[in-house]
Structures are given as structure tokens and as C-alpha cells.
Amino acid sequence: MPIVNIQITREGSGPGRDAATAEEKAALIRGVSQLLLDVLGKPLDSTFVVIEEVPLENWGWYGMPVPELRRRRAEET
């Protein structure tokens, strides 16, 4: 009876989108549930998956919020 919590930044995976689509979320849920069945033999009805979408300014890496990190990287290149 696994619980999988997936935290991602709230943003689109392509132009014109500002969040993961329902199809992308369904693919994550299907894929990770299948993985737990394949690797550990956990039946699909015993796996819960929760996706949490985190605003970009609430996510930190390299000691700074992601928007600032991306701005710096863009300037460097």
C-alpha cells in the first residue's frame, strides 16, 4: 500500500501553458503506479499518488528561488 507524493513546480511543459496538463498528471499517476506493481508487486488498488504543484517563487535551489536561479543562468549564457 504505497503512497507516492510528487512535488513539481507549477509551470507549463511547453509554450502557452502555465501548469501541468490533466493528461500529464494522468501519465505520472499511471506510470508510478505501474512502477510499484512491476518492481514490488504492489497491486494498483493499493497505491495512492498525490501531485503537489508548488509556485516557482516557493521553490529554492542553489540558495535562491527558482525564478532568480533561471535569470542568472540565462544571463550567463
Place this chain on the structure above:
Amino acid sequence: MPIVNIQITREGSGPGRDAATAEEKAALIRGVSQLLLDVLGKPLDSTFVVIEEVPLENWGWYGMPVPELRRRRAEET
């Protein structure tokens, strides 16, 4: 000093509601804090409760998002 995290789907418990009401949330907080006092002797001032409401399409069970799971179950009956 317990911490209780309650994740629920964001939906109403009855017609005309689309989320848990403030009264329902208060009942969850009161009930679980009392439970920790009764079972483990934890005083009420040392228990934190956080309720997270998760959009339906972000919650997976049986390898699929909850809206799809409910649609299939409705079709079966």
C-alpha cells in the same frame, strides 16, 4: 508534540458545496487533537494539525486520476 498532516481531496461533502467547510475542518482538528490526548496523553497545546486540500485531478488511485476512477465506477453500475 505531534504533527498531524491530513490530505483530502478538494470537494464538498454534500450538494452545493465544492470544498470542506470551515466547520468540518474544525471538527477534524478538534477530533484528532483529542485523540492524541486520549491515546498518548499529548496535551492539546503541543499538537499541530495541517489540512491539505488536493485537487481531484492531482490525486491518483488504481493507477488513474480520481475523476476517471469515479467515471468508470459510475459506468459499471
Place this chain on the structure above:
Amino acid sequence: MPIVNIQITREGSGPGRDAATAEEKAALIRGVSQLLLDVLGKPLDSTFVVIEEVPLENWGWYGMPVPELRRRRAEET
């Protein structure tokens, strides 16, 4: 389909015990599952409960680990 995560310090609730007993854990699981049924109408088979026991020195309150907090409080009285 709620998920409830309960974090408690790893310690006994009485003399001669150094952790919550299996009976206490069962009472927490039963109580919180029943609470979600009573308040939000969630059936028992759709609620997952996970209890995490945290070593005392890994838990902080008032800016210090719990063992130090208790030592200070004991000295004050």
C-alpha cells in the same frame, strides 16, 4: 481518499516503555479513520494512515531539541 500522516516523538507513554505500543498505534489508526468517516463521510477503505516515530533529539521546539527543552523545564520547577 484521505491520507493521514501522524508524526510523534519516539518515547513511551508510561514507565518502562520506550515507544508507543502496538495497541496505542492501533487506537490512533482506528480513531482517525473513524473521524474522517464521521466528519467527511470518507469510507474506511479509502483512508491511509502512516505513523512516523521521530527520535527525541531530532525534534525541535522553542529553538532547541526536545531533550534540552525538557531539562530546562524540569530545572525551572
Place this chain on the structure above:
Amino acid sequence: MPIVNIQITREGSGPGRDAATAEEKAALIRGVSQLLLDVLGKPLDSTFVVIEEVPLENWGWYGMPVPELRRRRAEET
């Protein structure tokens, strides 16, 4: 490779604000990442920080939601 999850109530730290500002969030991210470098030698590029803002009525302490707790405390004084 630490992961730091910071849960705070969604509210302003001063008049006219109803949430933590981007500057406050950046200060939390910077401060906690630096702390992990100072104390455990974890490089900044290996620390993830996620800030979760929780609505006041979803946060419980003393067996009640925070808005009710504050109302009672205000009445007592």
C-alpha cells in the same frame, strides 16, 4: 542532498499584506540553505527548499483552527 519543507500559515507579516512576500521567501530559502552548508557542509546546489503556505482555517493548534485560537486569545487580553 537535503530537502527542506517549510510550512507556514498564509498571512502577511505586516499591515496591508496577506501573504509572505517574495523577498521574505527568498530570505528563508537563502538562510536555510546557508545553514545546511555551515552546519553539515552541504553544498548549495544539493539543497532543495519548498515553502508551503497553508490557509489559516486549515491549521490547527490547541485543538482548534488558528482563527478561533486568535479570537479567544484576543478576548482574554
Place this chain on the structure above:
Amino acid sequence: MPIVNIQITREGSGPGRDAATAEEKAALIRGVSQLLLDVLGKPLDSTFVVIEEVPLENWGWYGMPVPELRRRRAEET
């Protein structure tokens, strides 16, 4: 920059084992990281995975700890 937290019961997936093996954990990590690359385009170096193994008596489903749930199911069949 996803974070994936996988909670599973601490038990073996076959006879003579009492926990997930290192190979099974590696397969979970590899599979879920690849999934986030495939579905959302997240590079492998930006995904953190944490596996938490929960003792059976700390996991509740159907309002009871998992060992009791399994005992009842075995008796029914």
C-alpha cells in the same frame, strides 16, 4: 526540480526477505526519475527521490493496522 517521496511498508517482496532490496530501490529511483523526464521533460539531475520504509504496525488501512487487516483477510478465505 521535482521531489518524489515514496512511502512503502517495510517488508520483503518475496520469501526470505524482510525489506525491499537495494536493487528494488534502485529500480524505483530510476523508473520514477525517467518518468518525470518522459512526461514533463525534467532532467535527471533535477529530480530527488526519497524512499521511506514504514513498519507494518505503523501503517493503517480500513481503520486498522496492516498486520490485523491481513490476518482478517486470511481468515476470510
Place this chain on the structure above:
Amino acid sequence: MPIVNIQITREGSGPGRDAATAEEKAALIRGVSQLLLDVLGKPLDSTFVVIEEVPLENWGWYGMPVPELRRRRAEET
């Protein structure tokens, strides 16, 4: 009333140690509680900190468990 959850790998920060020391944990708790006071004005008595130590083979980055990641990096240099 913040809750801070810090997940770190279970390993020593120097030779002859195989886990964070009690002093290092106390420094993390003190530092992060002070940070929340400085940045958001949260009083020390309203901040809970929980440190979780994760076995190395349960932590994944770059699509593989940390021990394998380090072995590869050591071979490359």
C-alpha cells in the same frame, strides 16, 4: 506556527562518524527557528522542527541511488 521538515542523508559530516551528531542537529534546529523569527516574526515557541535521516540507498539523484552516484563521480576524477 511554522513546521519545518529537514530531510538529510544518514551519514557523518566527518571521518569516524556515521550520522549527524546531536550538536549538529541542535544547530539546525536553533538556526532554522531563529530564521523564522528574523524573517517572518514567528516566535520560537510556535515553530516545530523535525529532522529525518534517510539511509543513503533510499535517496535518489540523477536517476540512481546516492552510493552509486558517488561511485561514478569518484571514478570520473
